[in-house]
Amino acid sequence: MAPALAVTLNALGLYAIALVLAIAFGAQLILHELPCPLCLLQRIQFALLAVGPVLNVRFGPRPSHYALSLLVATAGAAFAMRQILLHIMPGDPGYGSALLGYHYYSWAFIGFAVAILALAAMLLFDRQFAAGKPLPQIGAFARAAVWLVIALTALNVVATLLECGFAACPDDPKHYELLSFGQ
Amino acid sequence: MEFTLLFLAVAVVLLAAWYGSRTLALGLFAATLIACVATYLYHASAVLNLSF
Numbered sequence: 001m002a003p004a005l006a007v008t009l010n011a012l013g014l015y016a017i018a019l020v021l022a023i024a025f026g027a028q029l030i031l032h033e034l035p036c037p038l039c040l041l042q043r044i045q046f047a048l049l050a051v052g053p054v055l056n057v058r059f060g061p062r063p064s065h066y067a068l069s070l071l072v073a074t075a076g077a078a079f080a081m082r083q084i085l086l087h088i089m090p091g092d093p094g095y096g097s098a099l100l101g102y103h104y105y106s107w108a109f110i111g112f113a114v115a116i117l118a119l120a121a122m123l124l125f126d127r128q129f130a131a132g133k134p135l136p137q138i139g140a141f142a143r144a145a146v147w148l149v150i151a152l153t154a155l156n157v158v159a160t161l162l163e164c165g166f167a168a169c170p171d172d173p174k175h176y177e178l179l180s181f182g183q
Numbered sequence: 184m185e186f187t188l189l190f191l192a193v194a195v196v197l198l199a200a201w202y203g204s205r206t207l208a209l210g211l212f213a214a215t216l217i218a219c220v221a222t223y224l225y226h227a228s229a230v231l232n233l234s235f
Contacts, residue, residue: 169185
């Protein structure tokens with residue numbers, strides 16, 4: 001695989017991360033359901049998953065960049081599994097609404113597992129790491145992907161501040177702390 | 184508040200990866216990932232007050 005193709009695939013990965021963050025944020029706004037602390041932690045892992053691809057786009061593909069994403073995906077899968085196990089008892093309704101039959105944390109686990117498989121698949125192609133090859137030009141497609149993920153992460157900074165305020169985030173949030181004057 | 188700071192840290196790491204040096208981005212990444220795991224361990228060991 002040529003480095004240019006690897007960079008394009010990394011940009012596609014960034015679009016996939018942006019899609020996950022956008023769906024989670026959209027569901028929060030449309031369904032009026034606030035993410036719990038573990039849900040937020042999983043969203044943070046999805047955003048942190050983007051660091052590897054961003055480094056690959058900027059500095060060219062390196063195994064260490066993929067390793068960063070593998071570490072994050074493993075941590076994210078563990079966090080999601082913890083939440084799945086919290087709600088595994090029969091009769092437990094789970095946290096929040098189900099989306100296409102699965103709760104957000106189940107989808108998150110599937111997402112992180114897919115990320116681990118995709119990263120392992122990318123690492124199979126050694127030619128992208130060949131020394132001496134010039135760095136691929138960063139096109140508008142890749143730039144837009146990077147800025148989309150940064151913008152969605154920044155949006156989550158604001159949304160989480162509104163939800164949790166300046167204190168510890170509640171385990172079972174019911175309203176936006178900074179938008180609930182007089183409640 | 185801790186999650187706001189973690190999201191902010193991720194945004195800073197992403198900006199460092201895009202504009203800054205690779206070393207800086209890797210250092211900030213490591214600090215953020217450790218903070219995430221520490222936050223998880225805190226929440227995993229704290230009493231969970233859920234109401235359905």
